[in-house]
Amino acid sequence: MVTKTEETQLINLENQVENGGGGAWEYLCLVRKLKVRRSDKVLKHGLAILNDSKERSSLGSEEWTLNEQVAIAAMDCQCLDVAKDCINALQKRFPESKRVGKLEGMLLEAKGSWSEAEKAYSSLLEDNPFDQVIHKRRVAMAKAQGNISEAIEWLNKYLEIFMADNDAWRELAEIYVSLQMYKQATFCYEELILSQPVVPVYHLAYADVLYTLGGLENLQTAKKYYASTIDLTGGKNTRALFGICLCTSAIAQLTKGRNKNDKESPELQSLAATALEKEYKQRAPGKLSLLTSTLRSLKIS
Amino acid sequence: MGIGFAVGVLGVLLLAHAAYSTIQYRGLLKITEEEFSGPPINVVVELLLGLVFSMWAALTVPGKFLSIHPDSEENRIVSLPANLDFMIFNHRGKAVLSGVNMKLKH
Numbered sequence: 001m002v003t004k005t006e007e008t009q010l011i012n013l014e015n016q017v018e019n020g021g022g023g024a025w026e027y028l029c030l031v032r033k034l035k036v037r038r039s040d041k042v043l044k045h046g047l048a049i050l051n052d053s054k055e056r057s058s059l060g061s062e063e064w065t066l067n068e069q070v071a072i073a074a075m076d077c078q079c080l081d082v083a084k085d086c087i088n089a090l091q092k093r094f095p096e097s098k099r100v101g102k103l104e105g106m107l108l109e110a111k112g113s114w115s116e117a118e119k120a121y122s123s124l125l126e127d128n129p130f131d132q133v134i135h136k137r138r139v140a141m142a143k144a145q146g147n148i149s150e151a152i153e154w155l156n157k158y159l160e161i162f163m164a165d166n167d168a169w170r171e172l173a174e175i176y177v178s179l180q181m182y183k184q185a186t187f188c189y190e191e192l193i194l195s196q197p198v199v200p201v202y203h204l205a206y207a208d209v210l211y212t213l214g215g216l217e218n219l220q221t222a223k224k225y226y227a228s229t230i231d232l233t234g235g236k237n238t239r240a241l242f243g244i245c246l247c248t249s250a251i252a253q254l255t256k257g258r259n260k261n262d263k264e265s266p267e268l269q270s271l272a273a274t275a276l277e278k279e280y281k282q283r284a285p286g287k288l289s290l291l292t293s294t295l296r297s298l299k300i301s
Numbered sequence: 302m303g304i305g306f307a308v309g310v311l312g313v314l315l316l317a318h319a320a321y322s323t324i325q326y327r328g329l330l331k332i333t334e335e336e337f338s339g340p341p342i343n344v345v346v347e348l349l350l351g352l353v354f355s356m357w358a359a360l361t362v363p364g365k366f367l368s369i370h371p372d373s374e375e376n377r378i379v380s381l382p383a384n385l386d387f388m389i390f391n392h393r394g395k396a397v398l399s400g401v402n403m404k405l406k407h
Binding site for chain 1: 370371372373374375376377378379380381382383384385386387388389390391394395404405
């Protein structure tokens with residue numbers, strides 16, 4: 001989870017490193033800790049450290065962690081030579097390691113030799129059938145080949161065994177959304193909200209999926225989850241504020257002409273609109289007129 | 302840190318001295334054969350001062366308080382980590398990211 005403070009720290013450090021202000025190692029550590037995907041920058045700065053023998057030896061045993069990080073970044077940038085060199089160095093140091101075995105499998109994946117990668121992974125799974133990372137790699141491999149239905153199948157099998165794996169639930173939800181299977185995606189997001197109830201991002205994603213599904217009941221639930229996102233973020237999430245406005249106008253459209261005994265509080269939308277206007281005034285005054293016209297059209301319909 | 306620690310030590314010493322004074326006072330009462338109705342006022346004042354000092358030191362010395370509000374800057378989650386376990390490599394990076402001339406030289 002990346003909090004606001006950590007995000008600011010990352011951006012500052014990134015600027016500093018990009019402008020040659022030093023602190024490359026701290027930046028790489030932060031990238032690793034926050035698990036963000038900055039492969040090009042990791043490759044550039046990590047390789048600079050690895051190629052500088054003085055800096056490299058000052059890292060001590062952290063050198064191997066850096067080797068792994070750079071190897072993965074290099075595969076992501078399709079610099080397969082660099083990745084191969086890093087993996088060879090690791091292989092020399094840890095000849096029997098499963099973790100290096102996984103990296104070798106990933107290198108085969110990056111090359112596009114799927115059957116060999118599959119072979120490598122299944123031999124690793126024979127040694128340890130409950131290696132979560134290898135199972136996940138298989139899912140990713142199916143996805144990379146464009147075989148989404150197989151990826152879903154693998155992922156469902158995986159989740160039957162490792163039900164507490166939030167990342168896998170999230171991946172499944174995202175795959176379902178990409179296939180427009182929103183019903184199934186809501187189930188995954190419900191699971192995520194159950195296991196991590198204070199992460200606003202899951203509430204927001206769940207509300208988005210429900211809003212996309214449509215229907216009065218779903219819209220009302222979506223509105224509640226947008227509201228809980230606002231609650232958890234202190235109203236600093238613009239998407240949730242827009243969600244409230246959209247849900248209210250959609251509900252109003254659906255219930256138009258019916259009896260007017262709705263329990264919905266009318267203040268919620270106006271409060272969200274005021275918060276939006278305030279935020280736009282503060283951060284993008286040029287777009288304010290666009291916002292007010294949008295809000296006006298929502299209120300009329 | 303230094304000041305806080307010194308105040309804490311002072312507070313504990315005051316508490317210990319108050320305890321010692323009370324015992325002494327009771328011993329005195331036994332000799333004069335009077336009833337013990339309560340500690341003398343200077344011991345009570347000493348006790349309160351010691352309490353305040355120790356409490357202040359205990360709150361400041363160990364470190365700063367962290368926010369528990371979910372919407373504070375330190376706790377507000379703005380993005381999820383990239384799902385790196387599921388990362389795939391056949392994407393646009395092949396064309397966009399240029400790392401052709403990079404080499405690892407050991």
